[in-house]
Amino acid sequence: MKKVFINGYGSIGSRITSFLKDDPEITVIGIGKYSPDEKVNVAISRGLNVYVPEKKVNDFSDYKISGSIESALDKCDLVIDASPGGHGYKNKKILYEPKNIPAIYQGGESTIGSESVSDLLFNSRANYDLASGKKHVMQGSCNVTGMGRILEPLREKFGDELIRFDVTLIRRWADIEQTEKNVIDTIEMSEKPHHGDDVKLYFGKDAPLYVRAIKVPTRQMHLHIMDIRFKRIAPKPSEIHDIFTNEFGVATLWTAKGTQDIRNCAQNMGFSFTDTNMIHIHANMTTSIGDTVQMMYSDDQTGVVIPENHMLMQAMLFDKSYTDAFTHTESIFHMTEKKQILEKYFAKNN
Ligand SMILES: NC(=O)c1ccc[n+]([C@@H]2O[C@H](COP(=O)([O-])OP(=O)(O)OC[C@H]3O[C@@H](n4cnc5c(N)ncnc54)[C@H](OP(=O)(O)O)[C@@H]3O)[C@@H](O)[C@H]2O)c1
Secondary structure, three states, rough: OOOEEEEEEOOHHHHHHHHHOOOOOOOEEEEOOOOHHHHHHHHHOOOEEEEHHHHHHHHHHOOOOOOEEEHHHHOEEEEEOOOOHEEEEEEEHEEEEEHHEEEOOOOOOOHHHHOOOOOEEEEEHHHHHHOOOOOEEOOOOHHHHHHHHHHHEEEEEEHHHHEEEEEEEEEOOOOOOOOOOOOOOOEEOOOOOOHHHEEEHHOOOOEEEEEEEEEEOOHHHHHHHHEEOOOOOOHHHHHHHHHHHOOOEEEEOOOOEEOOOOHHHHHHHHHHHHHOOOOEHHHOOOEEEEEEEEEEEEEOOOOOHHHHHHHHHHHHHHHHHHHHHHHHHHHHHOOHHHHHHHHOOOOOOO
């Protein structure tokens, strides 16, 4: 049994913690909280030990905390950092490296530049084996993970026949539970989005991938619009969809009018956190024109990276093979069953 501490209990940390509690190979030591608010008692009511920064212990005198984050780290085999973007790097320098504790970081960090947390950006589909034996690894962000789920199978199937990928990321403004964040009525342009460079860390630095991004006022997932150019007449939409029939974490849907339909379905079907944990090809939008395939898929922003963290944790903690890790992740996340439910619910109308 390995001991894991989750530092940060927001959108990502609370989800990771919830799934890890169902993992018989893991003991969750506890979670790290930084603000003395009602979420402390929510975590305690879920049976979790709550730890806080040593210098803030007095701020939490109204709560039944279990001790300092510093002391919790001394007890764990690995920490999953789920702090706001940029804080993971600081935590690495101040806490994890001095204590020699392996750590997983989230997509708000960087693997490039002076504040890089790792030299590896993880995507289970592309570079699972590279994570074994590593001490510090960053899980790609939701958009970066989602793009990998589409690009990697396309490259495997079509290889040299591909000329370029042009992707427009339409990003959600906030998460559903981030009620403190206002969703502003504007379409915001993102200058120099990091996502393309991040994908190239596992897809190859010279990959002909061109990414633009905008942010729109919704809490309901990201949508990626992708044009794929071929050296020849492009494959038919059905040939593209066939590639993803057995692909992990990719559902092919025909009748979802928008992203909220999918979230509602997840809620009605009782999926944890109303997450699907996957991306969804909107098959009715796939077209093949001359040398180009146009496609769209939505990306469950909060859910998609959670099984990925679980895969990564197994590579780092147990040195498992991809197949063993995949089987275990499947037993906890039931991705195949969720995919079938979604594909049946949004099946093609005859
Ligand atoms: N949300 C998404 O859809 C999504 C998807 C993929 C990746 N990510 C990435 O995941 C990371 C976490 O994002 P999130 O959306 O979960 O953020 P979030 O909801 O804002 O939660 C952040 C959590 O970190 C805690 N925290 C504050 N300072 C900290 C510190 N110095 N060290 C550790 N934890 C600290 C906060 O504690 P208090 O509440 O007690 O202040 C809060 O619980 C980011 O890197 C983000 O880019 C997010």
